[in-house]
Amino acid sequence: MNRILVGILLWLSILSHSTLASLLAIDYGSDWIKASLMSPGVPFDVLLNKDSKRKIQSTVAWKKEDRLFASDAYNIAGRFPTDAFPSLKYLQSAPYDSPTVSYYMSISTTEILETSRGTVALRRSDGSEWSVEELIAMQFAYVRDLAETSLGGEKVTDVILTIPPYFTQHERDAVIDAVEIAGMRTLALIHDGSAVGVNYAMTRTFDKENPEYHIIYDAGASAIRATLLSFSSVPVEPKSKQLATQITVHGAGFDRQVGGTEMDRRLREMLIRDFDRKYNKDIRADRRGMAKLWKEAGRVKAILSANADATASVESLAFDIDFRTKVTRNDFESACRDLKPRFVGPIYDALDFAGLTMDNITSVILTGGATRTPMIQSAIKAAVGDAKIAKNVNTDEAAVLGAALYGAGLSRQFKTKDIRISDIGIYDIQVSYEAEAKSASAKLRTINTVVFPAGSKVGSRKTLTFKRKDNFALRLNYKDQPLLGHPSDILEAEISGIPEALANLTERGAVDPVVKATVVLSDSGFVSVHDAVAYGEIKDDSIAGKLKGLFGTGSSSEEPAAEQETVARSEDSSSSVSDASASPSATPVPEKKASSKDNTIALEVKVNLSSVPPMSVAQKRASRDRLAAIDKEEAGKRRREEARNSLEGYLYRVRDLLEDEPTTPFMKCSQEQERTAMREKMQETFEWLHEDGDDASTADYIAHRAALESFEKPVVHRYQEIEEFPKALNASQMWNWSTRLFLTEAHENLTASLEPNGPPSKHTVEELDALEKTLREHEVWLNEWVEKQKAVKMNQDPILESSELKEKAKKLEMHLQRLVKKKAPKVKKAMTSSKSASATSTTATTTMTSSHSQETEGSGHDEL
Numbered sequence: 001m002n003r004i005l006v007g008i009l010l011w012l013s014i015l016s017h018s019t020l021a022s023l024l025a026i027d028y029g030s031d032w033i034k035a036s037l038m039s040p041g042v043p044f045d046v047l048l049n050k051d052s053k054r055k056i057q058s059t060v061a062w063k064k065e066d067r068l069f070a071s072d073a074y075n076i077a078g079r080f081p082t083d084a085f086p087s088l089k090y091l092q093s094a095p096y097d098s099p100t101v102s103y104y105m106s107i108s109t110t111e112i113l114e115t116s117r118g119t120v121a122l123r124r125s126d127g128s129e130w131s132v133e134e135l136i137a138m139q140f141a142y143v144r145d146l147a148e149t150s151l152g153g154e155k156v157t158d159v160i161l162t163i164p165p166y167f168t169q170h171e172r173d174a175v176i177d178a179v180e181i182a183g184m185r186t187l188a189l190i191h192d193g194s195a196v197g198v199n200y201a202m203t204r205t206f207d208k209e210n211p212e213y214h215i216i217y218d219a220g221a222s223a224i225r226a227t228l229l230s231f232s233s234v235p236v237e238p239k240s241k242q243l244a245t246q247i248t249v250h251g252a253g254f255d256r257q258v259g260g261t262e263m264d265r266r267l268r269e270m271l272i273r274d275f276d277r278k279y280n281k282d283i284r285a286d287r288r289g290m291a292k293l294w295k296e297a298g299r300v301k302a303i304l305s306a307n308a309d310a311t312a313s314v315e316s317l318a319f320d321i322d323f324r325t326k327v328t329r330n331d332f333e334s335a336c337r338d339l340k341p342r343f344v345g346p347i348y349d350a351l352d353f354a355g356l357t358m359d360n361i362t363s364v365i366l367t368g369g370a371t372r373t374p375m376i377q378s379a380i381k382a383a384v385g386d387a388k389i390a391k392n393v394n395t396d397e398a399a400v401l402g403a404a405l406y407g408a409g410l411s412r413q414f415k416t417k418d419i420r421i422s423d424i425g426i427y428d429i430q431v432s433y434e435a436e437a438k439s440a441s442a443k444l445r446t447i448n449t450v451v452f453p454a455g456s457k458v459g460s461r462k463t464l465t466f467k468r469k470d471n472f473a474l475r476l477n478y479k480d481q482p483l484l485g486h487p488s489d490i491l492e493a494e495i496s497g498i499p500e501a502l503a504n505l506t507e508r509g510a511v512d513p514v515v516k517a518t519v520v521l522s523d524s525g526f527v528s529v530h531d532a533v534a535y536g537e538i539k540d541d542s543i544a545g546k547l548k549g550l551f552g553t554g555s556s557s558e559e560p561a562a563e564q565e566t567v568a569r570s571e572d573s574s575s576s577v578s579d580a581s582a583s584p585s586a587t588p589v590p591e592k593k594a595s596s597k598d599n600t601i602a603l604e605v606k607v608n609l610s611s612v613p614p615m616s617v618a619q620k621r622a623s624r625d626r627l628a629a630i631d632k633e634e635a636g637k638r639r640r641e642e643a644r645n646s647l648e649g650y651l652y653r654v655r656d657l658l659e660d661e662p663t664t665p666f667m668k669c670s671q672e673q674e675r676t677a678m679r680e681k682m683q684e685t686f687e688w689l690h691e692d693g694d695d696a697s698t699a700d701y702i703a704h705r706a707a708l709e710s711f712e713k714p715v716v717h718r719y720q721e722i723e724e725f726p727k728a729l730n731a732s733q734m735w736n737w738s739t740r741l742f743l744t745e746a747h748e749n750l751t752a753s754l755e756p757n758g759p760p761s762k763h764t765v766e767e768l769d770a771l772e773k774t775l776r777e778h779e780v781w782l783n784e785w786v787e788k789q790k791a792v793k794m795n796q797d798p799i800l801e802s803s804e805l806k807e808k809a810k811k812l813e814m815h816l817q818r819l820v821k822k823k824a825p826k827v828k829k830a831m832t833s834s835k836s837a838s839a840t841s842t843t844a845t846t847t848m849t850s851s852h853s854q855e856t857e858g859s860g861h862d863e864l
C-alpha cells in the first residue's frame with residue numbers, strides 16, 4: 001500500500017542534496033534490452049540505439065580485440081563463436097553445476113567455467129575470463145553511455161530495472177551487483193508484470209468500487225509468465241476526494257523452461273537433423289556452424305510467424321557446405337507440440353494463486369516477443385477466448401516505460417499520475433533454526449516456520465519471538481527449491497549476546513524475557529534479518545500491572561516456537577495503514593500496555609550468506625577496475641584511430657591542394673619550390689603510413705601531421721593576411737581620421753576658452769600636442785610600411801602583418817580615448833552661450849563613435 005511513500009522517503013534521504021537527476025530504466029531481457037530515460041526537460045520515450053533502433057540485442061562480443069555490443073555483437077557470433085556472449089540472463093547467479101547452466105550450454109557456443117562463488121564465468125578465445133555479472137555490467141554501461149550521449153554528456157547514475165517476479169534473491173543480487181560494477185546505483189527493482197501495469201494505468205481511469213482484474217501475459221525468450229493485477233481508484237489520503245490509482249498484484253504464474261529461446265533451440269534441432277540426414281556430418285562439433293545455425297533458426301522462426309513455410313539458408317555453414325533447407329510451420333509446430341499446454345499454464349497458475357477464475361478477468365494483455373508466435377497466440381486464444389485478449393496495447397515497450405514511470409513516481413522530481421503498487425513475493429519464505437536441546441543426549445531438531453508465505457506484500461516486516469537461553473542462528477530460506485539446481489537457502493543470521501542480555505533483564509525484574517528478531521521483505525523483494533533484541537517486561541506492582549498479569553497471554557508453551565506478533569507493517573512508520581491481510585498467519589499487533597515498562601537490549605546479528613552469496617565489495621571493486629581498464633584502453637584506441645584518420649584525411653587534402661587549379665588561394669600564395677618540398681613530405685608521409693602506419697602510436701600520427709602542416713601553414717597565413725590586411729588598414733585609417741577630427745574640435749574649444757568669458761577647455765595645449773605627435777608618428781609609420789607591403793607579392797610572406805597594424809592603431813586609439821574620456825571642467829550656469837560650438841562637437845563625437853563601432857567588427861578590437 002505504501003510502497004511509493006516508502007520509496008520516496010528512501011530516495012529523498014539518499015539524494016536530498018542532489019537536484020534533478022536523470023533516471024534510467026532498463027528492461028534486461030535474454031534476447032533484447034530495452035531502455036528508457038526520464039530526464040527533466042527531455043521528452044519521455046524509449047532510448048534509441050546507435051542505429052536508431054528501439055531495442056538493443058542483449059549480446060556482448062569481441063571481434064579480436066574490439067568489444068562489440070548490440071547487433072554488431074549478435075552478428076559476429078558466427079565468426080567468433082566463443083567470443084560472443086548472448087542470453088546471459090539465464091546465467092545470473094546460476095550454480096555452475098545446475099541444469100540451468102547445462103541448458104545454456106545447449107544453446108550457446110561459449111566456453112564456461114566456475115567462479116570462486118560457484119557461479120559461472122565465460123572464457124574468451126584469448127583466455128581471459130569474465131563473470132556473468134561483469135559481462136552484464138558492460139551492457140548496462142553501454143546503455144548508460146547511450147543515455148548520457150542523448151543528454152549531451154550529462155551523467156546518469158540512477159537506474160531502475162525490471163525483473164521477472166520469479167527471480168530468486170540470488171538472481172536479484174546478481175542484477176544489483178552488475179549495476180554496481182557498471183558504476184550505477186539501483187533505485188529499485190520492479191517486477192515486469194507490475195511495470196506493464198503501471199504503463200497500462202497511466203492513460204486509464206478505474207472504478208472506485210469495482211476493481212478491474214487483468215492478466216499481464218509475458219512470453220519472453222527465457223520464460224513465460226503471467227501476472228494477475230487489479231486496478232482501482234483509491235482516495236489519495238483517507239477521506240480525501242482526490243483519487244489515486246491503486247494497482248494490486250494478486251498472483252503470478254510462470255514457466256522457466258518455455259519461451260522464445262526453447263523454440264529457437266527446437267528449430268535449430270530440426271536444421272541439425274536435416275543437415276545430418278543430407279551430409280551425414282556432425283555439425284554439433286563445429287562451434288561456428290552451430291552459432292550460424294542458431295542465428296538462422298531465429299530468422300526462420302520469425303518468418304514462420306507470418307508464413308506457412310520458410311527456407312533456411314546458410315552459406316558455407318561448415319565443411320564448405322552451403323546449407324539450404326525448407327522448414328514448414330507445421331513441422332515446427334509438431335516439434336513444439338509438447339510445449340503447447342505449457343504456454344497457457346502460467347495463466348491458470350496465476351488465477352489459482354489469486355483465487356480467481358477467468359470470469360473475473362477483464363482482459364489478458366500480451367507482451368513479450370514470443371507472443372508473436374502463432375502457436376502461442378492460438379494457445380492463448382483457445383484458453384481465454386479471443387474477446388479477452390487486449391487490443392491496442394503497445395506491448396514490447398510497456399515494461400520499460402512503466403518502470404521509468406514508476407521510478408519517476410519514486411523520485412518526485414517528475415510530475416506523474418499518482419499510481420500506487422502493492423506487489424507481492426511469490427515464494428514461501430521460511431525461517432529455520434535448531435530447537436534448543438532439552439538434554440545433552442536429545443537429538444537436534446530443526447524448526448521451520450514460514451514467515452513470508454507466497455503472496456506476502458513486499459515492503460513488509462515481521463517480528464519473531466523466541467524463548468531461547470543461548471545464542472542461536474536463524475536461517476532464511478525458500479520453503480521449496482525455487483529452481484532446480486539453485487539453492488534454497490538465502491542467508492544465515494547468527495544472533496549473539498543472548499545469555500548476557502537475558503540475565504540483565506531478569507536481574508532487573510523481567511519475567512520470562514524473550515528474544516525478538518525482525519525480518520524484512522523489502523520493496524525490491526529481498527529478505528533480511530533487520531535486527532534482534534532481548535525483550536522483557538519489567539514487573540509492575542501497580543494494580544493495573546497486576547490486572548494485566550491476570551489477563552496476559554500466558555502462552556508459556558515449552559516449545560520455543562516462533563510466533564509472529566507483528567506483521568506486514570510498512571517500513572514507513574509514519575503511516576498508520578497496516579495491511580494485516582498480507583499474511584494469513586498474522587496475528588494483530590498487541591497494544592503496548594501503559595502499565596509495563598518495556599525493556600529491550602539490542603543483540604548482535606552477524607549475517608553469513610548462503611551458498612551463492614552476492615559478490616563481495618572487494619570482488620565488485622576488482623570487476624569495476626577491470627571494466628574501467630577496458631574503457632580506458634578503448635578510449636585510447638579511439639584516440640589513436642581518430643589521429644590516424646585525421647592524418648589520412650589531411651594527406652588527401654594536401655594532395656588535392658597541390659593538384660588544384662592555379663587559381664586557388666593556395667596555388668596563388670605558394671611558390672613552386674615550396675610546393676615541391678611539400679609534395680616530397682607528403683609522399684614520404686604516405687609511404688610511412690603505408691609501411692609503419694599500423695603499428696604507430698597516437699603521438700606518431702599527430703607528429704606526422706604536424707610536420708606536414710608546417711609546410712602548409714605559411715601559405716595559409718599569406719592568404720589569410722591578404723584577407724585581413726585591408727580591413728586592418730581601413731581601421732587604422734579610421735582612427736587616424738577620428739583623431740584628426742577630434743584634434744580640430746579640441747583646438748577650437750581651446751581657442752574659444754581663451755576668449756574673455758569663454759567656456760573652459762577640457763584639454764590643455766600640451767595634451768593636444770602629445771596626441772598630435774602620436775598621430776603624426778602613426779601616419780608616418782603607416783605611410784612608410786604600407787608602401788613597402790604593396791611591393792610584396794602574393795606568394796611571399798608579408799612584411800607588414802595585420803596584427804602589427806592593429807597594434808599600432810590600438811596605441812593611437814588609447815591615446816585618443818584618454819583625452820575623450822577626460823572629465824569636462826565645471827561649467828558655470830551662465831555659460832550656455834556658444835550653441836554653434838556645442839553642435840559641432842556633437843557631430844564630431846558621433847562620427848567618432850560610429851567609426852569606432854565599425855572598426856570593432858573589422859579588426860576584432862574588443863574594447864575602447
Ligand SMILES: *[C@@H]1O[C@H](CO)[C@@H](O)[C@H](O)[C@H]1NC(C)=O
Nearest residue numbers: 213355356357358359360361
Ligand atoms: C469472481 O467471479 C465470481 C463468479 O463470477 C464471483 O462470485 C466473485 O465475486 C468474483 N470475485 C471478484 C473478486 O470479483
Ligand SMILES: *[C@@H]1O[C@H](CO)[C@@H](O)[C@H](O)[C@H]1NC(C)=O
Nearest residue numbers: 500501503504505507508601
Ligand atoms: C543492563 O544493561 C544496561 C544497558 O545495557 C546497563 O546499563 C546495566 O548496567 C545492565 N545491568 C546489569 C545488571 O547488567
Ligand SMILES: *[C@@H]1O[C@H](CO)[C@@H](O)[C@H](O)[C@H]1NC(C)=O
Nearest residue numbers: 473489492494608609610611
Ligand atoms: C556460514 O555458512 C556456511 C555455509 O552454509 C557454513 O559452512 C559456515 O559454517 C557458516 N559460518 C558460520 C560462522 O556460521
Ligand SMILES: *[C@@H]1O[C@H](CO)[C@@H](O)[C@H](O)[C@H]1NC(C)=O
Nearest residue numbers: 726727730731734854855858
Ligand atoms: C573601410 O570602412 C568603410 C566604412 O566602414 C567601408 O565603407 C569601406 O568599404 C571599408 N573598406 C575596406 C577596404 O574594408
Ligand SMILES: *[C@@H]1O[C@H](CO)[C@@H](O)[C@H](O)[C@H]1NC(C)=O
Nearest residue numbers: 732733736737740779782783
Ligand atoms: C590620416 O588622416 C589624414 C586626415 O584624414 C589624411 O590626410 C592622411 O592621409 C591619413 N593617413 C593615412 C596613412 O591614412
Ligand SMILES: *[C@@H]1O[C@H](CO)[C@@H](O)[C@H](O)[C@H]1NC(C)=O
Nearest residue numbers: 742745746749759762838841
Ligand atoms: C568641445 O566643447 C564642447 C562644449 O563644451 C564639448 O561638448 C565637446 O566635448 C568639446 N570637444 C572636445 C573635443 O573637447
